[in-house]
Amino acid sequence: MTTFGSTAALRATMDAYFRDVGAAAEQHLAPVAWCTSVGPAELLRALGFRVFFPENHAAMMGAARTANRYMPLAHAHGYSQEICSYLTSDIGAYLAGESPMQAYGLSGTPRADVLVFNTNQCRDVRDWFEWYGRRWNVPVVGMRSPRAIETVRDDDVDAIARQIEALVPALEAVAGTRLDAGRLEHAVRASRECSDLWEACLRTAARRPAPLNFFDATIHMGPAVVLRGADEAVTYYRTLLAELEGRAAARSAAVEGEAFRLYWDGMPIWGRLRALSSLFAEFRTAVVASTYCNSWIFSALDPADPVRSMARSSLELFIVRSEEAKEDYIARMLDLYHADGIVFHDCRTCPNNTNTRYGMPRRLGERLGIPTLVLDGDVNDLRCVSDEQMRTNVEGFIEQIADARPAAGSAAS
Amino acid sequence: MIYAGVDSGSWNTKAVVIDGGARVRGTCVVRSGADLAGAAERAYDGALGAAGLGRGEVTAVWATGFGRQSVAFADGSRTELDCHGRGAAHYVPGPLTVVDIGGQDAKVIRIDAAGQRLSHRMNRKCAAGTGSFLDEIALRLGVPIEGLGALASGSAEPLELSSFCTVFAGTELLTLIRGGKRPSDLAMAAYRSLVKRIVAMDVLDGRVVATGGVIAHHPAMVALLGAELRGEIIVPPHPQEMGAFGAALAARDGAAAVGPSAGERAPLAAVEAPRHA
The missing domain is CATH 3.30.420.40 (ATPase, nucleotide binding domain)
Incomplete structure (x- = not known):
């Protein structure tokens, strides 16, 4: 992993966030809403909620490689090992009475006053939230999204906008306050600014050599995930962008001797983040861009039209699009980032964020004339990961790309 | 040199x-x-x-x-x-597809006319489609792995094992034994199951070349793979x-x-x- 000067600011930002949301829950300082990663966070902030993102919570357990301790507890409660391992990690940890939040001095995962889902990514988030809703006897509300969208149409946007508006009375009742249009506009403006800055940070990796890679970005995307719509995220990404632009100007590489550039599609394998980063670096390969990190770019957000632009952002998201729209998107990214190939992660328990199961790797490979690799694994469940197979797959893939270059011998030796 | x-x-x-x-x-x-x-x-x-x-x-x-x-x-x-x-x-000479079946993994490697590798697929983190599957079946049938091919050569009834999973195939085998099926037919069914798993890994086109220890020691695999693909399977020297x-x-x-x-x-x-x- 690349060492960044901004890491101290990242840690401070994330620490303050976790302590704030934890204190709100434990000391009843403010209402707490749980929100799925691409749920209506701006609306919740405008209503004064402290917003907690359980997918981030689950990813922390994945990265700490503690998730496999908790999953069996959720399985025993009837939540299959074939469904989202974020869900089973998180519910299992709750059942075990443990949480990464305890490292921040909190007693556990912060209790929600309301849980707000958006099914644009999957059904699992709703099932996940409903488990807690029953447990805590608190409301579970959300947006039910169309899926496999070819082109985002106005009538789809209208429908989602109406759903967002319909959430307001229920959320106002929990928050104990009325929605203020100015606060919503501010949150959407902050969210858009965060999105633009995050996009600019990622875009620095289009330069050769890339100053950051996918593995770095999965860490530094934290504020974009948990502080979307808050000023703290904007402040952090100004700091990070300045550093990345400096690194790009100085040709400071995330991967020393960068010789190959790849695009990553699918979820990270959190428990092997550092190992994979080291593995690709061994082969002088920078994973320069990813669908995953790009998924926190919401360019449609518009403070002048907050609700409709939130609806449009929700529908433009990669995960909710048709195969054809996804393929066009990846093709644009490969061109933008000058990638030599695509690594598809077939995430065992996350079919909606896996794009290998309906023929896409073969179609894209043939259409673009570039090599594709499918890595079998999982976002949190390391029982689905074979380290030796992963190493051989990656090494064999780089061999293939190197051999296809005219001066492969000198470039790769 | x-x-x-x-x-x-x-x-x-x-x-x-x-x-x-x-x-x-x-x-x-x-x-x-x-x-x-x-x-x-x-x-x-x-x-x-x-x-x-x-x-x-x-x-x-x-x-x-x-x-x-x-x-x-x-x-x-x-x-x-x-x-x-x-x-x-x-x-x-290419274009060709190499099917390699080893003890604990299986690979399908596609190569173009110039000899450049186009793609590869490996089995998932699972014994299905590998030599370990045959080891387990031989154990269940009470024959040494070296004798599985000879046993299968006496097969007369075409049986299918419905499961790719090594454990489930083993229990399915016990059910078939209880049902009076002959060990030789069960041994051949195991080979057939392995072939089904292999052909599902990737498109096997061009000339198909089979390598690996399973190919070297289980000739039935070559015949079944050829029948499944309706073509010749080339086994090079020293597979x-x-x-x-x-x-x-x-x-x-x-x-x-x-x-x-x-x-x-x-x-x-x-x-x-x-x-x-």
Whole structure:
């Protein structure tokens, strides 16, 4: 992993966030809403909620490689090992009475006053939230999204906008306050600014050599995930962008001797983040861009039209699009980032964020004339990961790309 | 000039010694066991012995296989994906598809007319589609693995095992035995199941070349694969040693190693041991 000067600011930002949301829950300082990663966070902030993102919570357990301790507890409660391992990690940890939040001095995962889902990514988030809703006897509300969208149409946007508006009375009742249009506009403006800055940070990796890679970005995307719509995220990404632009100007590489550039599609394998980063670096390969990190770019957000632009952002998201729209998107990214190939992660328990199961790797490979690799694994469940197979797959893939270059011998030796 | 390749596999370690014209001068196969480095030494010395040569006469030796990082004496390494493809393409001009079935993994490698690798697929983290599946079936049928093919040769009734899963196939087998099915038909059904798993891994087009220990020791697999694909399956010389042969070719051709040397690599799991264990 690349060492960044901004890491101290990242840690401070994330620490303050976790302590704030934890204190709100434990000391009843403010209402707490749980929100799925691409749920209506701006609306919740405008209503004064402290917003907690359980997918981030689950990813922390994945990265700490503690998730496999908790999953069996959720399985025993009837939540299959074939469904989202974020869900089973998180519910299992709750059942075990443990949480990464305890490292921040909190007693556990912060209790929600309301849980707000958006099914644009999957059904699992709703099932996940409903488990807690029953447990805590608190409301579970959300947006039910169309899926496999070819082109985002106005009538789809209208429908989602109406759903967002319909959430307001229920959320106002929990928050104990009325929605203020100015606060919503501010949150959407902050969210858009965060999105633009995050996009600019990622875009620095289009330069050769890339100053950051996918593995770095999965860490530094934290504020974009948990502080979307808050000023703290904007402040952090100004700091990070300045550093990345400096690194790009100085040709400071995330991967020393960068010789190959790849695009990553699918979820990270959190428990092997550092190992994979080291593995690709061994082969002088920078994973320069990813669908995953790009998924926190919401360019449609518009403070002048907050609700409709939130609806449009929700529908433009990669995960909710048709195969054809996804393929066009990846093709644009490969061109933008000058990638030599695509690594598809077939995430065992996350079919909606896996794009290998309906023929896409073969179609894209043939259409673009570039090599594709499918890595079998999982976002949190390391029982689905074979380290030796992963190493051989990656090494064999780089061999293939190197051999296809005219001066492969000198470039790769 | 003399070159060598060592394929440190999960079950067996294979070594091949060739001359500059890629003629095989000696081969050796030993059990890998827990001492991969020792097995590589024994296989290498065995192949050299078969060739009537000594280590000092070898210009370069390359390693491949899942234990390639354990072959300390190797001058370079390449993955088994490269080496099986390289070896097969030496005997059979492309475009071709190489099907390699080993003890604990299976690979499908597609190669173009120029001999360049186009793609590869490996089995998932599962014994289905590998030699381990056959080991389990032989155990259930009470025959040594070496006898499974002979048993299957007496098959008269075409049976199907519905499960790819090694454990479930084993229990399904017990049900069929209780139902009075003949062991020979069950042995053939196991081969048929393995073939079904292999053909589902990728599109097998062009000339299909089969390699690996399972192919070398279970001729029924070749016949069933050919029947399934309705075409000829080409089995090159030394199918079990094809990875080692490809490594020897890489040594001869001075293929570029794309990564660091063997001793510089840490196992992935060691990089990230569980925290709070």
